[in-house]
Amino acid sequence: MLQFVTRRSLLALLILLLAVTLLFGMIHMMPGDPASVILGPKASPELRAELNRKMGLDQPLPAQLVRFYTDLARGDLGVDVFANRPVTDIVLEQLPYTLVLVLAAIGGATLLGIPLGCFSAIRRNSLLDRITAVLSVAFIAVPSFVVALYLLLWLAVKWRWFPAMGAGASGDLADQAWHLALPAIALGLGWVGYIARLVRASMLEVMEENHIRTARAFGLPERTIIVHYALRIAILPTVTILGMGIGTMLSGALFTEIVFSRPGIGKLLHEAVITRNYPVVMGSVVVTTAFFVLCTLISDIVNAALDPRVRESRGAS
Amino acid sequence: MAGGWPGLAWAARGDQLHIRNYVDLTTLDLPFGVSGAEGIVGQAIFQNLLQFKPDARWDTELDAAEYFEAIDDTHYAFRLKPGQLFSNGFGEMTADDVKFSFERVIDPALHALNAPDMGPLSHVDVHDRHSGTIVLHSPYAAFVPVGVAGGSGAIMSRRAVESAGGRFGIQPPCSSGPYLFREWQSKRKTILERNPQWTGPAAAFEKIHVYAMTDHKAAEMAFEAGQLDCAQISVESAAPFENNLPPESYLEIHPSGRNYWLGMNQSNPALRDIRVRQAIQYAVDVEAVVEAGWFGLAEPAMGPIPRGMVGCRERTLIPPSGDLEKARALLRETGVELPLRLRLDVNSDTLELTAVQVIQWSLKKAGIEVEIRAQDNSIFLSLGQEATGEQWRDLQLYFQSFIGLADPYYSLVWFTSQQLGQWNWERFSNQEFDRLSDLALATTDEGERGRMYRRMQDLMEESGCYRFVTNGVMPQIIRHSIVPAFRPDGYAILRGFRPSGPQA
Numbered sequence: 001m002l003q004f005v006t007r008r009s010l011l012a013l014l015i016l017l018l019a020v021t022l023l024f025g026m027i028h029m030m031p032g033d034p035a036s037v038i039l040g041p042k043a044s045p046e047l048r049a050e051l052n053r054k055m056g057l058d059q060p061l062p063a064q065l066v067r068f069y070t071d072l073a074r075g076d077l078g079v080d081v082f083a084n085r086p087v088t089d090i091v092l093e094q095l096p097y098t099l100v101l102v103l104a105a106i107g108g109a110t111l112l113g114i115p116l117g118c119f120s121a122i123r124r125n126s127l128l129d130r131i132t133a134v135l136s137v138a139f140i141a142v143p144s145f146v147v148a149l150y151l152l153l154w155l156a157v158k159w160r161w162f163p164a165m166g167a168g169a170s171g172d173l174a175d176q177a178w179h180l181a182l183p184a185i186a187l188g189l190g191w192v193g194y195i196a197r198l199v200r201a202s203m204l205e206v207m208e209e210n211h212i213r214t215a216r217a218f219g220l221p222e223r224t225i226i227v228h229y230a231l232r233i234a235i236l237p238t239v240t241i242l243g244m245g246i247g248t249m250l251s252g253a254l255f256t257e258i259v260f261s262r263p264g265i266g267k268l269l270h271e272a273v274i275t276r277n278y279p280v281v282m283g284s285v286v287v288t289t290a291f292f293v294l295c296t297l298i299s300d301i302v303n304a305a306l307d308p309r310v311r312e313s314r315g316a317s
Numbered sequence: 318m319a320g321g322w323p324g325l326a327w328a329a330r331g332d333q334l335h336i337r338n339y340v341d342l343t344t345l346d347l348p349f350g351v352s353g354a355e356g357i358v359g360q361a362i363f364q365n366l367l368q369f370k371p372d373a374r375w376d377t378e379l380d381a382a383e384y385f386e387a388i389d390d391t392h393y394a395f396r397l398k399p400g401q402l403f404s405n406g407f408g409e410m411t412a413d414d415v416k417f418s419f420e421r422v423i424d425p426a427l428h429a430l431n432a433p434d435m436g437p438l439s440h441v442d443v444h445d446r447h448s449g450t451i452v453l454h455s456p457y458a459a460f461v462p463v464g465v466a467g468g469s470g471a472i473m474s475r476r477a478v479e480s481a482g483g484r485f486g487i488q489p490p491c492s493s494g495p496y497l498f499r500e501w502q503s504k505r506k507t508i509l510e511r512n513p514q515w516t517g518p519a520a521a522f523e524k525i526h527v528y529a530m531t532d533h534k535a536a537e538m539a540f541e542a543g544q545l546d547c548a549q550i551s552v553e554s555a556a557p558f559e560n561n562l563p564p565e566s567y568l569e570i571h572p573s574g575r576n577y578w579l580g581m582n583q584s585n586p587a588l589r590d591i592r593v594r595q596a597i598q599y600a601v602d603v604e605a606v607v608e609a610g611w612f613g614l615a616e617p618a619m620g621p622i623p624r625g626m627v628g629c630r631e632r633t634l635i636p637p638s639g640d641l642e643k644a645r646a647l648l649r650e651t652g653v654e655l656p657l658r659l660r661l662d663v664n665s666d667t668l669e670l671t672a673v674q675v676i677q678w679s680l681k682k683a684g685i686e687v688e689i690r691a692q693d694n695s696i697f698l699s700l701g702q703e704a705t706g707e708q709w710r711d712l713q714l715y716f717q718s719f720i721g722l723a724d725p726y727y728s729l730v731w732f733t734s735q736q737l738g739q740w741n742w743e744r745f746s747n748q749e750f751d752r753l754s755d756l757a758l759a760t761t762d763e764g765e766r767g768r769m770y771r772r773m774q775d776l777m778e779e780s781g782c783y784r785f786v787t788n789g790v791m792p793q794i795i796r797h798s799i800v801p802a803f804r805p806d807g808y809a810i811l812r813g814f815r816p817s818g819p820q821a
Binding site for chain 2: 031032033034036037038039040041044045047048050082083084085090093094153157160163164165166167170258259260261263264267268271274275276
């Protein structure tokens, strides 16, 4: 297992380096001038040159990349020259909001999706299964920003049950949870349907396998068979998908953060891209990419822990 | 929890104001500020020698100064009100603090983004603890509205700023206005609180929460949900709101001070003939553009200088509704093959896209077919800049806008020959215009300045390079429970906001 984790971690690091290098190139090749966007007419040629120098944009792209990685190795993501603040501080201020949002969304989706999928598989073709099927497809089909808008219109604007903006008062966990509810539902609803469908399909497949029939023949209780023998295997594709899902949600969080005026890395990245604030863009990209790679790594490790065949097959290859 | 469940809603907030700011703060060190959003907060927590009155005319009144007067074109005498304190124990505001604050803006070592606000400032002479004289190298008519009353003219405590290392970010080392800076939550809000040491009329609210909300729709919903007392809303939402206002609220439409125009690059071969450009000017029905884009809430522009400001013209040379027959006649005269095909670049903004579609329709009637190219803001802003490549040569028509300041010079200075290849994308170059631009900035006589600026706008229009569209509007939706205060360009003056009714 240790060998598997080491090998997989090195691969993750390589993926991270490649992704960040690629993104660095793409971002810096985007046309547009940060000084003009942020300063408007005040961007005189002298000021523009000064800002470009501070951002390192006066250097050739490979030199910028080397400088970026050298700084990154020291844990330095650079400085936002407009705010005169370290990018690390700016990114770390926003990251917790997005992480909490994504984890609440995926957590809620998992807690609802897995039991729904299980029940649908066990009660195949029942009314519950059909209702779940319809709802699941509906949840998957509706984009999260549409869900967000309707939740906002009904639950915040019309009935005023939930707040329409913000992330809650600092230090007040109840208030923060209350502010989190609608954004997390908006972001996670589609995943409820997705996970439910996935678990249902996997469960149906697993329930037909020999070891389940053997377990039944031994007279094990149905509950034990489902939880300990069927679900444990059926959940493997879900674990893999959850790793990817968290990454997808990071980008989906942008819309939710904008609609609910919620702070977060998505909103930060969006604003930084619009203004071509390269140090902030790169800082946000590095952190989100690292988080994505980390989630995939964790899901692989969990998969391997749950199913020895995974680590053995990868070890053999 | 702030707010509540059904029935409790958000109303019981005490004497707190919840207001939208259109973007988050970058810094509260105002000489380095990058947006008006910082000025909105800064004006509540700092003092200037003079401040803008909430009216429609850019009038100023005394703020930290009890006396302020121009001795001549290059000398301004001031005397501070005694006993005005900086917070955090930084003591009384003195003339030396004014000297420090003004000279700091132009300090070449600091590279302050807003150093040009101070124009030809030379230095400040301190006479005693409270009085001094500001000295300019040369006359600069915009000095009072832009330098003294603007954000860069905020008076900071020398001791406080120096103890912060000479520059600060969001957290100011001290405040001196009716409100104190309490907290900034990145991408969320800034909280101000009443300054107990303030010697002027008491601040009306115990706390002001200034929310950074870039998205209009999110702000509108937050207002409807009862979480905001005042919010700038989008132009396209203003009309529906007018007909269906949320409870206990009303709408105010302010001119925005933004200048929108259709620009024509006269160096492009397709537009080199002035008669083609004039045909475009006459073909564009500005009234229809404003009606469609701004839902009839705005008025056609008289030029880059907005109404209420020195130099605003009473009428344009070309009528706002245009003259289609004249446009067709001009095109016939040039002998160009019709339909004439041109490109029109525009920022991919809903309002501006609507406007250019009407322009496209207007031009089509004259025989000009326009291909609209919506651009990302960052790309759009580099189209006419020589420093970013050769694409300026291909530029033909473009729909451009930018926001002005409190003085007319700022609306016109971008069209001088000096700005060719920078912000003068029309490649308009006129010696009389350049001469008047310098002269008007050095003239303090308002009547004379007004005459010069009107002539400059006539010259722009005569060049055929511009079709002025509108100065736009800034709709604000406001709760009945408060009485707002705005500058002529629709920016909030936070220190002027107060509760309505018996508490007011």
